[in-house]
Amino acid sequence: METTTVTVRTGRREQVHDLTGEASRFVASRGDGLLSVFVPHATAGVAILELGAGSDDDLLAALASLLPADGRWRHAHGTPGHGRSHVMPASIPPSLTVPVFAGRLALGTWQSIALVDLNVDNPDRTVRFSFLTG
Numbered sequence: 001m002e003t004t005t006v007t008v009r010t011g012r013r014e015q016v017h018d019l020t021g022e023a024s025r026f027v028a029s030r031g032d033g034l035l036s037v038f039v040p041h042a043t044a045g046v047a048i049l050e051l052g053a054g055s056d057d058d059l060l061a062a063l064a065s066l067l068p069a070d071g072r073w074r075h076a077h078g079t080p081g082h083g084r085s086h087v088m089p090a091s092i093p094p095s096l097t098v099p100v101f102a103g104r105l106a107l108g109t110w111q112s113i114a115l116v117d118l119n120v121d122n123p124d125r126t127v128r129f130s131f132l133t134g
Helices: 020-027 055-066 082-090
Strands: 002-009 015-018 033-038 044-049 095-101 112-117 124-133
Touching: 015 055, 020 033, 020 112, 020 124, 044 055, 044 082, 044 095, 055 112, 112 124
Parallel strands: none
Antiparallel strands: 002 124, 015 112, 033 095, 033 124, 044 112
16 A cells, blocks of 8 residues: 655635645556545544535535534534534544546546545644555
């Protein structure tokens, strides 16, 4: 298995960050196999969805509705609503797998790989890409 990490600066705001370019570069010329994308954080996740056409903003709005940034959370250190960031990975998990054929991600036409981060207390994220030859 081959692996690498990239650092993503999400800043101090909720963000959906496109990882597709980094993932594509990592698998280029590697042949057939599986790409694993993993974020080793308790408050971030990765998802496959359409980006750039409003879906990323819609996702953040849906998460804000489902997981409000208020005082209801028992895990209550950091900024108000920080506990919701610890609940989010139950819905948007910290890992996913994408098939790779001839060094290309086998994503659908409108699919992208995204880092989803609601935690405004942690501005830097690590993403691990691992490739298993098939």
